[in-house]
Amino acid sequence: MMELATAEKGRYAPVSADIPLLSNLSVFRNIALIRQYHERLGREESHRLTTEALERFGLCGIAEKRPYDLSERDLFLVKLLRAAQRKEALIVIDRPFVQIAGLRSFEWIRKHLELLDFPGIDAIILDYEWNGERYGSDGA
Amino acid sequence: MARDTLQYKVGLFIVSTVALILATAVLVAYKKDLFADLATYRLLSESGEGLSQGMPVLFSGFEIGKVSALELSEKGEVLITISVAQKHARWVRETSAFTLEKPLVGSPRIVVKTEDTGSAELPADKIVPIKTIDDINEVIKKAQPLVERIQSVADNVDKMTNEGSELNKIIADTRKITKMLSEKKSLLEMATGDKKGQETLMKTLEQVAAITATVDTTVKRIDSMTAKADEGVFGDKGSLATVNNILLDIEAKFKRLDALIDNAVTMSADLQGTTQDINLLRKDVDETVSSLRQLLQDVRNSLPFDQKKEIKLP
Amino acid sequence: MNAVSWIESVGAGALGRWRELHQLLGFASAVFRRLLSPSSYRPLTVEIAVTQIYFTAVQLLGFFIVVSVVFGSLFIGMTLFVIKEIGLTGYIGDFIAGVVVLEMAPIMTTLLIALRSGSAINAEMAVMKANRELDALEAFGVDIANYLFLPRIVAVMVSVVLLSALFAIIVTASGLVFSAIIFDMSFNTYTELIAKAIEYRYFTIMVVKSAAFGFFITFIPLYYGSRAGYQLTAVPVAVLRGMVNVFIAIIIIEVLSLVARFL
Structure with missing residues (x-):
């Protein structure tokens, strides 16, 4: 993971239990922050894009919640949305089954990844070998 | 939206405070006749x-x-x-x-x-x-002769009161005589016939009285000098009142004042010290005179100075 | 412990302090350069700065005005009595302009903001560090000096400058009331005295001094907070170190400004 972070510094977008959301910002602002910073977006533009991203996952209802008020699944999805905000993001999902303890298969994550059809986006999942069967026929 | 309220409040705060500052600046500029x-x-x-x-x-x-x-x-x-x-x-x-x-x-x-x-x-x-008035130099000029006069008075009083001075000798003599008088034997001797001793005593007492008068005069002079010094130095309009004001301001102004002020401050300190010495001296002399008077009074009470009066023997 | 090792430990301690100070000042100058560079400013920076001004100045405003009126009136009332006693009535203007505007207003404001916002910022940073939120920002390529330091520093600088000016104005106005009571002075005479004593450079001195206070009472808590350990127990230590150093910085700036003023 560290190697990836160094090699793909400009695209690296981790979704990991070790990379938390900012606890003093709302879900909305956590997601908006990345583009506001890197693309120097103004308030209106950032608001529009963030709302659009939240709508993809149907998360508008939790937009003003703080990270500590979220369920494991919502927290994961918000982290995923945040990662997707980087330009040509290389989303690195670190041990998803550690992040969502009750998740049985990778299907739920795949479904959401497919919704992120931003240009140039890539995703890598890092996990233990013994979790291979949870990823279904195509593996990870 | 809550954020709009927040931004509105911040905007209002900045605008009104800046306006207040500008208004103050304009008022200051106006009062400074800038316009x-x-x-x-x-x-x-x-x-x-x-x-x-x-x-x-x-x-x-x-x-x-x-x-x-x-x-x-x-x-x-x-x-x-x-x-x-x-x-x-x-x-x-x-x-x-x-x-x-x-x-x-x-x-x-x-x-x-x-x-x-x-x-x-x-x-x-x-x-x-344009004319120039330099307060510091004025004070120094005024204070200088005063300091010299006070110094000379102090020296004189010092001379008068030091060990071996006439005044001290007389006081010592008087003490001796009083001691003698206090002994009944000597009193009897003196009263019954020793005219010489009585004359000596009278002379001594006269001398004491004269000296007391002199001391009194000196004390009065010192008093008046001190009063003058007090008035001139410590009084409301005196130099020290002004000098005290400098001392209050001295910390802030110290660096900016030139060597003249340094002299003025040194002088003020001397002035104060000398005046205090004079006060102490005056107190000493007062005490001496008072004890002399007491002594004289005791002697007068104990002795029949009137020669016509007879002393009855027991 | 023998003499040599004792001297060694003293030397090591001194060198450690020096390195720490060197690092702090180095980082401070880097942040200051960003402060002056227009490219450091994003719409996001302004948004965070506005929020910070709200927490630092607007939320404090009511309490601040009460403190200014009560403390300022008491202070000015007592001092005017003393001025009258020692017969320096002619220097009321110099006193109010020199002491209240240039010295008391910035330092009172700074102390109040340092105690309230400085400590909060310090704790916020230390908690972010312990929660690995600073690592998260770094992972997403967000520079913490630009995103966290810059807007907060700008906000506190603006707040200290504005609140100092407000304090000076409020206290000077309460001086008007006391001058009327103690010296039977009219509004015109009082404002004339104050205006004559205020020099135009006082405005610059006050702004520069308040801005310097604002910079350091924010930068130091941010710096020490962001350098805290990953354990939650490191939070109080970071706050303690930060706030002690803030106090030292306030004293140093005050001394430097006095030296600069009287040189």
């Missing part, structure tokens, strides 16, 4: 010492203008240009006297005095000479 029309006058001083650009020009204690320029004339004198707000120009007349004051406390200033405010206005091209 007022200025009249300029020219003054002449032999030396530029104590003069600086921006120095205030006062009339009856109120600032009416500032020194706007200083330049050297062809003769090497200093040409001072002062700017006075047009509304104050009526105080600057042809008969006005200009003085550069260097007060003990505060910064130097130019003071305008106009006896006849009805006289003609001072023409802008007329060059008026």
Whole structure:
């Protein structure tokens, strides 16, 4: 993971239990922050894009919640949305089954990844070998 | 939206505070006559010492203008240009006297005095000479002779009261006599026939009385000197009251005051010390005189100085 | 412990302190350069700065005005009595302009903001560090000096400058009331005295001094907070170190400004 972070510094977008959301910002602002910073977006533009991203996952209802008020699944999805905000993001999902303890298969994550059809986006999942069967026929 | 409220509040805070600051700045500028029309006058001083650009020009204690320029004339004198707000120009007349004051406390200033405010206005091209008053030097000049006088009085009193002085000898003699008198035997001897001893005693007592008178006079003189010194030095209008004011301000002004002030401060300290010494001396002399009087009174009470009076033997 | 090792430990301690100070000042100058560079400013920076001004100045405003009126009136009332006693009535203006505007207003405001916002910022940073939120920002390529330091520093600088000016204005106004009571002085005479004593450079001195206070009472808590350990127990230590150093910085700036003023 560290190697990836160094090699793909400009695209690296981790979704990991070790990379938390900012606890003093709302879900909305956590997601908006990345583009506001890197693309120097103004308030209106950032608001529009963030709302659009939240709508993809149907998360508008939790937009003003703080990270500590979220369920494991919502927290994961918000982290995923945040990662997707980087330009040509290389989303690195670190041990998803550690992040969502009750998740049985990778299907739920795949479904959401497919919704992120931003240009140039890539995703890598890092996990233990013994979790291979949870990823279904195509593996990870 | 909550954020809009927040932004509105911050905006309101910034705008109103900045407006308040600007209003204050404008008020200050207005009161400093920044927007007022200025009249300029020219003054002449032999030396530029104590003069600086921006120095205030006062009339009856109120600032009416500032020194706007200083330049050297062809003769090497200093040409001072002062700017006075047009509304104050009526105080600057042809008969006005200009003085550069260097007060003990505060910064130097130019003071305008106009006896006849009805006289003609001072023409802008007329060059008026300026007088200088240096408070520090004045105080030093006034204090110097006073210090010398107090010093000489102190020396005299010192001489009078030191060991081996006439006064001390007399006091010692008187003590001896009183001791003798207090013994019944000696009293009897003296009273019954030893005329010589009695005469000696009378003489001594007369001497004591004379000296007491002298001491009294001296004490009165010292008293009056001290009072004068007190008045001159410690009094409301005295030098020390003024000097005390310097001391209050001395911390702030210390670096800026020149060597003259250092002298003034040293002198003030000497002055205070000497005056305290005088007070102590006066107290000593007072006590001596008082004990002498007591002694005389005791002797008079114990002895029949009237020679006609007979002493009955037991 | 023998003498040599004792001297060694003293030397090591001194060198450690020096290195720490060197690092702090180095980082401070880097942040200051960003402060002056227009490219450091994003719409996001302004948004965070506005929020910070709200927490630092607007939320404090009511309490601040009460403190200014009560403390300022008491202070000015007592001092005017003393001025009258020692017969320096002519120097009321110099006293109010020199002491209240230039010295008391910035330091009182700074102390109040340092105690309230400085400590909060310090704790916020230390908690972010312990929660690995600073690592998260770094992972997403967000520079913490630009995103966290810059807007907060700008906000506190603006707040200290504005509140100092407000304090000076409020206290000077309460001086008007006391001058009327103690010296029977009219509004015109009082404002004239104050205005004559205020020099134009006082405005610059006050702004520069308040801005310097604002910079350091924010930068130091941010710096020490962001350098805290990953354990939650490191939070109080970071706050303690930060706030002690803020106090030292306030004293140093005050001394430097006095030296600069009287040189």
